[in-house]
Amino acid sequence: xxxxxxxxxxxxxxxxxxxxxxxxxxxxxxxxxxxxxxxxxxxxxxxxxxxxxxxxxxxxxxxxxxxxxxxxxxxxxxxxxxxxxxxxxxxxxxxxxxxxxxxxxxxxxxxxxxxxxxxxxxxxxxxxxxxxxxxxxxxxxxxxxxxxxxxxxxxxxxxxxxxxxxxxxxxxxxxxxxxxxxxxxxxxxxxxxxxxxxxxxxxxxxxxxxxxxxxxxxxxxxxxxxxxxxxxxxxxxxxxxxxxxxxxxxxxxxxxxxxxxxxxxxxxxxxxxxxxxxxxxxxxxxxxxxxxxxxxxxxxxxxxxxxxxxxxxxxxxxxxxxxxxxxxxxxxxxxxxxxxxxxxxxxxxxxxxxxxxxxxxxxxxxxxxxxxxxxxxxxxx
Amino acid sequence: xxxxxxxxxxxxxxxxxxxxxxxxxxxxxxxxxxxxxxxxxxxxxxxxxxxxxxxxxxxxxxxxxxxxxxxxxxxxxxxxxxxxxxxxxxxxxxxxxxxxxxxxxxxxxxxxxxxxxxxxxxxxxxxxxxxxxxxxxxxxxxxxxxxxxxxxxxxxxxxxxxxxxxxxxxxxxxxxxxxxxxxxxxxxxxxxxxxxxxxxxxxxxxxxxxxxxxxxxxxxxxxxxxxxxxxxxxxxxxxxxxxxxxxxxxxxxxxxxxxxxxxxxxxxxxxxxxxxxxxxxxxxxxxxxxxxxxxxxxxxxxxxxxxxxxxxxxxxxxxxxxxxxxxxxxxxxxxxxxxxxxxxxxxxxxxxxxxxxxx
Numbered sequence: 001x002x003x004x005x006x007x008x009x010x011x012x013x014x015x016x017x018x019x020x021x022x023x024x025x026x027x028x029x030x031x032x033x034x035x036x037x038x039x040x041x042x043x044x045x046x047x048x049x050x051x052x053x054x055x056x057x058x059x060x061x062x063x064x065x066x067x068x069x070x071x072x073x074x075x076x077x078x079x080x081x082x083x084x085x086x087x088x089x090x091x092x093x094x095x096x097x098x099x100x101x102x103x104x105x106x107x108x109x110x111x112x113x114x115x116x117x118x119x120x121x122x123x124x125x126x127x128x129x130x131x132x133x134x135x136x137x138x139x140x141x142x143x144x145x146x147x148x149x150x151x152x153x154x155x156x157x158x159x160x161x162x163x164x165x166x167x168x169x170x171x172x173x174x175x176x177x178x179x180x181x182x183x184x185x186x187x188x189x190x191x192x193x194x195x196x197x198x199x200x201x202x203x204x205x206x207x208x209x210x211x212x213x214x215x216x217x218x219x220x221x222x223x224x225x226x227x228x229x230x231x232x233x234x235x236x237x238x239x240x241x242x243x244x245x246x247x248x249x250x251x252x253x254x255x256x257x258x259x260x261x262x263x264x265x266x267x268x269x270x271x272x273x274x275x276x277x278x279x280x281x282x283x284x285x286x287x288x289x290x291x292x293x294x295x296x297x298x299x300x301x302x303x304x305x306x307x308x309x310x311x312x313x314x315x316x317x318x319x320x321x322x323x324x325x326x327x328x329x330x331x332x333x334x335x336x337x338x339x340x341x342x343x344x345x346x347x348x349x350x351x352x353x354x355x356x357x358x359x360x361x362x363x364x365x366x367x368x369x370x371x372x373x374x375x376x377x378x379x380x381x
Numbered sequence: 382x383x384x385x386x387x388x389x390x391x392x393x394x395x396x397x398x399x400x401x402x403x404x405x406x407x408x409x410x411x412x413x414x415x416x417x418x419x420x421x422x423x424x425x426x427x428x429x430x431x432x433x434x435x436x437x438x439x440x441x442x443x444x445x446x447x448x449x450x451x452x453x454x455x456x457x458x459x460x461x462x463x464x465x466x467x468x469x470x471x472x473x474x475x476x477x478x479x480x481x482x483x484x485x486x487x488x489x490x491x492x493x494x495x496x497x498x499x500x501x502x503x504x505x506x507x508x509x510x511x512x513x514x515x516x517x518x519x520x521x522x523x524x525x526x527x528x529x530x531x532x533x534x535x536x537x538x539x540x541x542x543x544x545x546x547x548x549x550x551x552x553x554x555x556x557x558x559x560x561x562x563x564x565x566x567x568x569x570x571x572x573x574x575x576x577x578x579x580x581x582x583x584x585x586x587x588x589x590x591x592x593x594x595x596x597x598x599x600x601x602x603x604x605x606x607x608x609x610x611x612x613x614x615x616x617x618x619x620x621x622x623x624x625x626x627x628x629x630x631x632x633x634x635x636x637x638x639x640x641x642x643x644x645x646x647x648x649x650x651x652x653x654x655x656x657x658x659x660x661x662x663x664x665x666x667x668x669x670x671x672x673x674x675x676x677x678x679x680x681x682x683x684x685x686x687x688x689x690x691x692x693x694x695x696x697x698x699x700x701x702x703x704x705x706x707x708x709x710x711x712x713x714x715x716x717x718x719x720x721x722x723x724x725x726x727x728x729x730x731x732x733x734x735x736x737x738x739x740x
């Protein structure tokens with residue numbers, strides 16, 4: 001399907017890379033279950049092992065550390081739920097619902113952030129200390145390397161330094177980080193979630209990288225594939241596709257980061273010229289190059305998005321629930337922003353297909369969108 | 382014209398949107414999310430408030446080939462319709478939340494948003510006909526070709542001004558089966574959903590229970606018109622004028638005839654009950670008059686006080702810019718303050734107003 005849109009929502013999902021599509025199509029036709037002992041099974045196992053080898057090599061870990069999943073949400077769940085039997089799990093209040101909702105479901109603890117979006121390390125230490133004194137030391141601290149709404153980057157070294165001192169493992173959801181910032185090494189983190197469709201593989205594949213030292217319990221039961229942690233027939237085609245996308249993503253990461261960073265700067269400069277009141281969220285915090293999160297005071301985000309969509313521009317308010325209603329952002333709330341600002345928040349996110357023309361198209365449509373968005377804001381003031 | 386089609390997820394609004402598109406308009410579908418905590422799936426006949434309904438609306442919009450959005454109007458709906466509904470009952474009146482929703486949500490909050498976003502009109506699946514023969518070319522409102530589905534009663538509150546930006550493509554259909562056939566013909570897979578009749582924000586259909594839960598208990602006396610105390614009740618908001626069932630008196634009337642609620646007095650927490658004939662009234666007084674044309678004393682009209690009720694012949698006996706009084710040819714029962722009065726001349730709507738006292 002030809003996409004004639006100005007697509008600036010790559011953090012929601014990015015374009016499928018041709019190499020990933022080819023790998024998927026080639027491998028999908030292969031007959032055989034990779035755990036079967038016959039020749040057909042071994043052939044598919046070969047495709048899968050090649051893919052795992054590639055992924056492991058790209059990430060600098062042994063192949064046995066990889067647990068292929070259906071995506072980032074499942075990877076996060078395997079890590080948090082898998083570690084919960086070892087003690088309480090801690091998460092970050094601004095993280096993706098896959099983490100926040102899981103921590104809450106496990107009666108774990110959500111840690112606060114500063115107004116700049118970075119984790120409050122004093123609060124982390126206090127919480128770790130308190131849990132230890134209570135006789136139930138934390139088993140795991142989870143913090144997304146790059147926040148999916150604002151692009152704020154967490155200092156995983158500092159977080160891991162504290163967590164490890166208290167005997168807790170460290171998990172990071174690196175779904176938004178892959179290709180956009182340097183991934184942490186596995187002395188720093190013990191567990192890491194990645195998602196295929198944010199790097200140009202199809203939806204439906206992800207990875208949990210899991211150091212075997214963290215004794216994860218299985219969330220589901222079945223045939224015992226993937227160290228018994230994630231049963232179910234292995235998906236060679238999606239693994240091959242993921243491997244191809246990861247290879248391309250990491251191959252030119254440095255150049256791509258610079259390119260996306262300059263697109264983002266072009267967009268920020270253009271927005272400043274259009275609207276002096278625009279507030280760039282966490283502008284002074286460390287943040288990933290591909291996300292421009294901006295709050296337009298007095299504007300109603302639904303109306304802004306509506307006008308941009310009608311003008312051919314796809315972007316987002318950050319988070320939408322499954323029924324399509326924009327919800328107040330738990331991320332901005334946790335950062336302490338007031339309602340009037342949050343209501344005008346828009347996220348533009350770039351990816352490998354983004355160009356200067358995309359930026360210019362947004363800037364052309366934005367004045368009308370803001371005018372109508374603010375008129376709507378006045379209506380409800 | 383740039384037209385916003387309000388799409389509930391039901392067959393009517395889907396067909397209306399399709400007809401607007403086929404008439405050559407530039408149509409965008411919008412589903413209004415009216416409840417904060419929506420159920421995932423539909424139960425019973427309620428037709429607009431679940432995630433499943435939103436999904437049906439989206440599928441219909443895809444089929445028709447129009448853009449589709451969900452707009453969150455739940456705060457407005459709660460403040461302007463649900464709270465008003467409760468406040469009216471608490472004040473001893475009998476509101477019609479659908480009239481209120483049309484007035485304040487669909488043709489005000491939604492219309493205002495639509496206008497700001499560049500739309501010329503809002504299209505809905507209501508059954509009524511907008512004509513062009515009002516005074517000085519103003520829009521006129523008429524009953525739909527389908528008597529059973531006619532919704533001119535709940536739309537009259539829009540007045541001629543509101544109608545200028547409204548479209549009701551279904552008003553000309555004489556039969557619901559035709560609309561379903563139109564839906565099937567276009568592959569709009571919502572053609573066989575049940576119609577919705579109940580109050581949408583009371584999911585289980587138990588209005589009394591909803592009022593009881595929301596307004597709590599405020600015990601008081603059940604009395605005769607002469608003031609004799611017959612028993613107790615748990616809150617005046619549980620009663621509507623004209624109500625017969627569920628009054629909760631142990632002793633039957635001395636003459637053995639059924640008792641009806643004659644009046645509800647929140648100030649003294651009294652509910653007045655008595656015989657049916659005391660319930661009858663020949664005069665209707667109403668405020669907040671919204672006229673479609675000038676009405677003079679002596680004008681013959683038909684008066685309707687319920688969405689699904691019949692109209693009764695009447696004559697205008699007093700009228701000014703805000704209030705109107707009519708005398709009915711035949712007395713009618715169960716007239717309660719808060720109800721909407723709509724006056725007709727045949728199929729044509731003359732005015733809408735809100736009953737405020739019984740004469």
